[in-house]
Amino acid sequence: MESFKHIIDTISNPTILFTSTLIIFFFIFPINDWFDKWNRRLKLYVLWSKKSMLLAAILMAAFFLFGLTDPDFRSIVLKPDNVPISGLIFLVYFFTWLSMHQAYENDARLERGESIDERYEAPNDKVLVWPDLVYIEFISLILCSAFLLVWSIGLQAPIEEPANPTESPNPAKAPWYFLGLQEMLVYFDPWMAGVVLPSLIIVGLIAIPYIDNEPAGSGYYSFKNRKLSIALFMFGWLVLWDMLIIVGTVLRGPNWNFFGPFEYWDIHKLEALTNINLSEFIYIKWMNTGLPNNILLREIWGIFLLLGYFLILPPLLARTMCKKIYERLGSFKYSIFIVLILIALTLPIKMYLRWMFNMKYIISIPEYFFNF
Amino acid sequence: MTDLEIKKSATKDPGRRPPAALGKADSVDQITRRSFFSWLSIGWLAFIAATGGFFTMMLRFFFPNVLFEPVQTFRAGFPEDYTIGEVDLRWKDKYGVWIVRNEEGIYALSTTCTHLGCTPNWLISEQKFKCPCHGSGFFKTGINFEGPAPRPLERYKIILADDGQVIVDKTKKFQQEKGQWGDPEAFMKV
Amino acid sequence: MLEKFRETQFYKSIFRGGGVPKSRRQRMMVVLNSVFLHLHPVRLPKHAVKLKFTWCMGGLSFFIFLILTISGILLMFYYRPTIEYAYTDIIDLAEQVPFGIMREVHRWGAHAMVITVWLHMFRVFMTGSYKPPREFNWAVGVILLLLTLLLSFTGYLLPWDQLAIWAITVGSNMARATPFFGHEGPGAALLAIGDINFITMGSDARFALIGGRFMGEAALLRFYVLHCIGLPFIIMIFMAVHFWRIRKDGGISTPV
Structure with a gap:
């Protein structure tokens, strides 16, 4: 177990983490035909199958549960203001999967000359807002309110010491x-x-x-004709935005030094800067x-x-x-x-x-x- | 304002017409096509000027003339109160100033990190100021040597009053990268 | 009994048409006659009601915004935006006020809204729904995203605890470095006549934001006003445009 934690801490080093992400990224989201060829050759698109989603969700949940046994990991993840980020990791993964899954499905159908779900013949394929849409909205509003209420009762909003302009917390x-x-x-x-x-x-x-x-x-969801724009957007959104948020939350510790997720936040950690x-x-x-x-x-x-x-x-x-x-x-x-x-x-x-x-x-x- | 005045006086006095309308002014008194357009443009100019003025005033509204902020000048005791070679922390909480005395004299350092304004800590064992927000480090002189801080800490004006006390004036600051630390007010010789 | 009530003049005056809408015509009239339901068109392409396609994130963002408005108004009954009281008022909200989870609802709701707005943008991108003729509405949506983040950011200061003041100190100090309009930004020195600087600590972008040269009373008040009135007012205008333009740009996007 300790050696596993150690491996995770090691690959959390920014250079390794970022380099490996950069290398893998454009094979998963091929930006042009060359990457797409390799994507097909390596069968990377299986990532967007239902089985892969289940597997990845289980692995991520397992990693979280395992991490919670570690006091350092726990103190980061369970900090009240960090709870949304844990949620965000799962949500972003799930919705990325959902959109890419549908995109590949639609592309395959169009290639076979079949119709896609979003195709419709006006006005025959139209449905009425009342009741078809209204009840979906109603149910999602109730679920959302219930979710917020449970969250609010279960987790107290954080409040720290009164403001003191001369004492910066570490890290701020x-x-x-x-x-x-x-x-x-x-x-x-x-x-x-x-x-x-x-x-x-x-x-x-x-x-x-x-x-x-x-x-x-x-x-409609599609990928084949929009490789460049989707790959670029994904790069900005997943790597330059979401990943930096996670790095900032999990890996940045006292004095803004890098720490592995299982590493103790040592205030006196010295880094040549x-x-x-x-x-x-x-x-x-x-x-x-x-x-x-x-x-x-x-x-x-x-x-x-x-x-x-x-x-x-x-x-x-x-x-x-x-x-x-x-x-x-x-x-x-x-x-x-x-x-x-x-x-x-x-x-x-x-x-x-x-x-x-x-x-x-x-x-x-x-x-x-x-x-x- | 001035545009409006011109407009008013121009309607009373046919002799003072806008330049574009002057050509036909003498013979024709009713509004022609051409004069209509010049009136229109004056109207629009007046409108733009008035709107611009209004928004400028609205912007100015956010900058009050009097600030109710703590006094920026304080008496910091006598030079003998400070030990040579030490960073004095007694004014840090109240005024945000470190007073440092070396063999030659005394200077007052701002406690505001030049990166994003956090308050660094004086680490006596490592003889450096270390900012907890983004890890910037400064020497005792205030010179930055590590982390993202782009420039050294600022020094405040420090002088000796007539009664022999040290006076620190935070309204005047001296920046090393502009070569201002050589100023006699930035460093008090003792 | 209920049926009888539905026949009264009183009920009919409120709900035109009367009775549970059953026929196609009645169901269309329900949407057309209600000011709230009228946000929707009467009929939709069938994929527009599928959760798999819409994820419902835009609707949820709006709903959470409403929750935040209501819980925010409730919080305003107890909160005083001064350095002396702000912190203790927040403590009292949790400890002395019955049903004291309003601050939690507000805070977690704010986090949730940031996430739903992001995911909504993500969905719109992935379905290519920003493409003509919806370019302008995409731009309005980007502004709405920005306003959501700003609302969240201004609210962060209000508890006046260590977390709040340092997050805002770091955030507002970036304004110091605004090119030309921040006193530590590139180009600020150019806006000077001789020795007189126009952009100083007392006249730059940061000053306008926090109302003083130092974090204090004025900053708290400015952020409070922005958070409770200024930004909500602006975001509501943009939301109105956003919803209007969805309809005017041809409703939910469909394959060409």
Whole structure:
């Protein structure tokens, strides 16, 4: 048992956890035909069968039950404000399965030339709201109220010590739905992680229907014709949002250090966190000259790197990997699309730079509060 | 406001017409097609100005002229009260200031982490300030060396009053990365 | 007895049509005549009533919003948004008030609403229901998601305990770093004439949010007003548009 806990703690290391997720992810949600070919060859789509769902649900429940025997795991999971997250893990899994299950089923039916459930012939296939819809709503409202009442009676809402502006709790966490944002704060300066990136998430979500505006695949669950958009959305939603929330809740402990789910939250755990900027890498480590006094000269490499990333990469991609997308979207929509994607990708890139090289900022101009 | 005045006076006095309407003004007194459009645009401009003014005032509403906040300047006793080489915690809870004395003099450090404003703890055994929120660490001087904090802790204005007491003024702060720590008010020589 | 009551002038004045709707025509009239049921169309494609397709998450989000409104109003009878009383009022709510689970209903309901709104968005994405002609309603939905999170966030401060104040301290300090409008954000120094800075600790975005240079009385009051009146008012407007546009954009999405 102890060795099992130890294995879990080890693979909870962010680098291992994130790398393995990244590798597996696009085979499970194939982003293009190449991944799709491998998905079929490895038969990964069996994940969306009913048997797999049952098996996974049992495994997850078993893991939770097993975890509850461990005092450290228990103290995290049973913290009142963390209960919704445990629920969220199951719900997100179940609904991801439910949608993908129906998507593959619909795709298979359409391939065989059969009709799908959502297909209807107006007006013959219409049903009346009273009573068909009204009673479903009525029942779900009753179930929902009952559920909330039981939850409220069974679990007291948390209240801690009275507020004390001079004593920060350790660790100090935001509400759970913002823990993804708080995780970004470790890798980005607050103006990026707290202001620019959240705004871009909103903008990006709103932009979805204007970029992916093909009428095919509207109104029913499907995957075959929408591989790219579904895979990208899933990546943002499952990996960059839900997974970061879970990491922030379960794996972040005192002093914001990483802890395995079965690891004791030791306040004195020491981690070398001496982070350095790109300019210090170049001038001090490689050139041995010391930082130049001129700010522009000091940060020029980072600026070049960033300009290259946002100005040279998009046209390059348009000619190579994203050629089809470019042809379909046209240059205007393509630029918006690719810039949003590239900005989203800065998050995993900066995470890796931090974990592997202790890299702090690519451009660091604290004099003007500009760090990137 | 001014647009409205122009509009009012213009209706009374036919000589003061908007520029676009001037061409035909002398002979024709009734509203022509062209003058109608220029009146319309003035009307719209006035409307936009009034709305803009209103929203500016509404925004300004959120910034009161007087703040009922604790006094930002306090007397911190005599320089002899502070031991050389120690971080003094006595004003931390009340004013959010650490007072540090070294061989040369005294400086006042802000207890606000430059990352997201948590309050770091002084760890005497490790001789560093450690922030519990995101793990930023600072040396005794206030220089950041670990974690996500982008810049050093801020120092407050510290001077000697006529009666020999130390006065800390939190309204004026000095930032190392701007080269302000060299300011005579940022560091009190003893 | 019941049948007789249904024949009275009083009953008929309230429920037009009278009696349990049995015929097709009566059932349609029930929906058309009721202001509440009228949110729905009279008839729907058959897949639109299947839980497997809809997951019912949008409806539940709205229902939980109603629960939160009611429980929130009840909480307001006891809660005073001042540093002196806020914390003790919360304690009293649990200990001195009969049926003292209102705070639990409100807090867990808020968590549940965040989850249902997420899952609703997820369902709409997976069925491709954001595609034309529903682009605008998707955008309204994204705003509603944002407002839900903001409502939850502003409510987090109100108990005025350690959990609350530090979550909000960290959250509101991000506003310090707003480009141009935060006094520690990039570009703030550009908005200055000579030595006079326009964006200072007393005039930036964070100040507007918490009403002071430090977390205190003003922040509590501002968050309270935003949480109880400001944001609910805005979210209701957007909800009205959202529901209206579902109908106007052709009801629930169907395969082309």
